[in-house]
Amino acid sequence: MTEKTIQAHAERPDPEHERDRQCMSRRQFLLAGGAMVTLAAVGLPGELMAAPLHALRASYPKVKIGSLSALKKGAPVNFNYPYPNVRNVLVKLGVRAGGGSGPERDIVAFNQQCPHMGGPLDGTYKDAHQALGPCPLHLTTFDLTRYGMVISGQATASLPQIVLEVQGDDIYAVGVQGLVYGYAAMTAKRA
């Protein structure tokens, strides 16, 4: 596996593990599936290059999640944002994308929980089609060049898109478009 997870927040472990014992969590599913979770850290501010499709309703912290020089086309990088247990993927698609950042407007980031029933999309990036999926639960695929739109499948929302800013070489996450599975409001952080 070539992916790595960049932990943007170094916080205590998820206190919801108690509940996880009764109901399989996405994290457990991932671990059971053999996905790897690693930690790393980067950070430097720069110029603004975000092109969000829609106005944001909530404000989020600006967090550095990667750099242009380190990001390779077709090699996704995992990061968590805006909360420690919200898993996302940063990817340079190689083609212009809706909401894309960077000089070629081809850098995008999306949440990796399927907004159908919360299935894990981690590790499912398909570079040939710039798509995420299929979700292992019900096979939904998402078009990362078109704001995370469903290509085929059952999700009743597009994949939540992480709004990016590029300043110099640095890539920042600055917001979330959409509602992450399991949330009723993006402003209500998990305990």
Added chain:
Amino acid sequence: MSKSERFIPADRIPLPPRDAEVLTTACDYCTIACGYKVYRWPVGREGGMAASQNALKTDFPHPNMMTAWISPTQHNIVTHRGKPHHVVIVPDKDTKVVNVGGDHSIRGGTLGQKCYNPDTPTRERLLHPMIRVNGKLTRVSWDLATEAMADISKYVLTQHGEHSWAVKMYSYQYFENTYAITKLAMTSIGTPSVAPHDKCAATNDATGMDDAGIDSFSSCYEDWRLADVGFLSGVDPYETKTTLFTQWMMPGDAKLIFVTPHKTVGVAWAEANNRGMWLPINVGTDTVLHLALARIIIENGWQDQEFIDRWIAKPWEVDSGYGRGTRNTGWQWRTTWGAWQSDWEDYRKFIVAQEESKLEVAAQITGIPAEKIRLAAEWLAKPVNGQRPKASFMCEKGNYWSNNYMNTASFAALGLICGSGNRPGRMISRGGGHQRGWMGAGGGSGWLSPEKYPGRRKKDFNLDRWLMVGEIKFAWVFGTTWVAAMMASDALGARMRELTNGSPHQITSLDRAAIFQTLKRRVDSGGMVMVDSDIYPCEPVGTEFADFVLPAATWGEDDLTRCNSERRLRLYSRFYDPPGEARPDWWAVMKFADKMGFTVDGSYSWKTSNDVFEEAARFGRGGVLNYEPLVQMAKSRGLKGHELLRSLGTTGIQTPIRVKEGKLVGTQRLHDPANDWGEMEGSEVHGHFLHSFNTFTGKAILLKTPWKFPGWIQFFDAVKPRTEKDELWVTNGRVNETWQSAFDDRRKPYLHQRWPDNFILIHPNDAKKRGIESGDWVEIVNDTVYVQTGQPQGVLDADLNFNNLLKEGHIKTTAGKFRAVAIVSDEMKEGITQSNFNTPKSMANAVVSAVPDPVTNNYRYKLGRGTLTKVGESEYKTDLSRMSLKPRHIV
């Protein structure tokens, strides 16, 4: 596009408070009908994030997949008893049937966006009855609309006869409505001019299965989990019957054989996971595949001989019919004497004698590699360690909408020799399209049809042909896109326009007498009056042709009932007020019936939809949708039928309902000998189809299907793509994300951005030759679209075959074209393109001929052809906010 039409992802949803009301319903869309819960509470407050503070009893946010969550598209604000209310419409996570655990499709998952809310595109709902005055639809009262309709109807019936008074209607939109409409049309008016939404005639669907004695909806969803192998003919249930696939097929290790020219998601998934096989078939050639599979099975002795000896009709049993010999068997009514009927020995001889059943010949005709056909036969029937595989067979429109009679008859025979048809995990059935919502009012009027098979045997009435020859004077359309849904759509639409707003006699005032005089002149000069009952302006019947447009109330706006494709009956609860003056169609029928004077004997005195439900019950008593015992049970307890059904929630009960030891008992599957309980209880009407096949003897009938049957092969040869014109097959189908004509989806911003326009899927080699890329606008033209315009009656055997119709001048040659956005992908087989089957502004059926199967009066819907020409670049090449152009088979 206004701001509200644009999809704007929300980042919060209101949670239902603990005291929110909860009502049950089922999905309005596909045949599977997942169970849903509606949470309703007044605007002004919301539930809290803690489990103790919301009706889902769940802490938010939570990390648990496949549990309670509300997507933003599942919330809306509606009016209930005149006051604004929140509604959240979510799959029932507590259900143990259908969508176990709260699974759902993208269609049902967005039901919340269907509800009328003037702040959303649903503001386009029809709100008031309207009459077209000087070309403009003008608001009128229900009284004036129905009085004016009755005035001209009475004149038409007196002057032109009941045949000229027509109904084109949905077959599925709830028992209460279909019962009321058929009571009006067939009983009170007594016209044979009635056709359902999907056919030109009130004829059979999977006709060959019916004649074999197999009910199209005999199986239950569990059969797909119990089967070792599934043969899926002309269907990928993932695309069209989502939770049947994701809940009942994906789990386990059953192998799946997909017969379709389109490698859809389910096909690609099954292949990638060693669970399936794709048989990429040439359009219309399924019969040959079935013959070849049967031959391999028979030559290897893999047939289920024990089952055949017990359950396949012997020669004498084939000939027996209600004391009248063969005359009353289905295929004899439809065809010539002796052409199809068979028994095991005769069928076996027939199979091995066919040139087309030879593996190499079949591979050439079907375009499927011989080794794949052989392997499919092994999967279906070759015993492993002395055990026969349990095989179930499903067909849908790729099968029965390309060669209606022969594909279904040969499909049924293939299943039967594998020992399937009446046992758990071994069933033969349709997958289903719409839910089962037809409750005919009994009696019927088909005997008045002027159409006859050779030998003057009764034949169903072809409403499209009747319209083309100008015999319809008054047509009432209920909730269907008549033009786009039927074949040769351009020619049909042009004729409809000529008969309605092409007439010089147009309504110019709202004076009742003046309206009558105008419409009288219209019908007497060869024109036609149209009424369109719908929830939205329907193109083009409602928007251009209809003189009367009536606003219908729909799902969620009245208590309604119907069954799904495993015959599961449930109450679809009313949970909000219909918009404006919209009323359910049963009410509109009642209003019109009153103006016609049909209520003088006390008929049509319904107060609520429950009154219709209870009245309709007795007309379904002998059939597979029998729910009368439930109504009787309710009455004995002093309850309304609807209320007893409501108490069964999303579980409902499978029809036919029976009574055992005083309790209501549903029927899981039909034809199963385990259903034989001996004595009946209560008001049950015994039907032997419950525990044996649906033939006189209870034994299934093997039918022969010679590929060169002239009623088929002449037409097939005439409509194939012509190489000299560089044509391709232009077939049509569905995509998962769109329900039917997208009447709701185009008003759901989330779904509309996915499919804002019609598509055409093209293989890369076919695209390259024509200089077409994904995102290009493509014009598809067929300059030879055949339309049958006459000859309803056959005398000699060959009279209704294509070549004879052509020779005798009963085939009109028209042209058809449509425009769609290209998606270039190798998910399509080379030489075959596919477009959405029913997009009113881009009618793929325009390039399909309107010449029905002479055996069944059913169109060959899938056999379109045309040239493909790039005519420009669509906005979707550059607008990245709409219409993904990615292939569908990414796994």
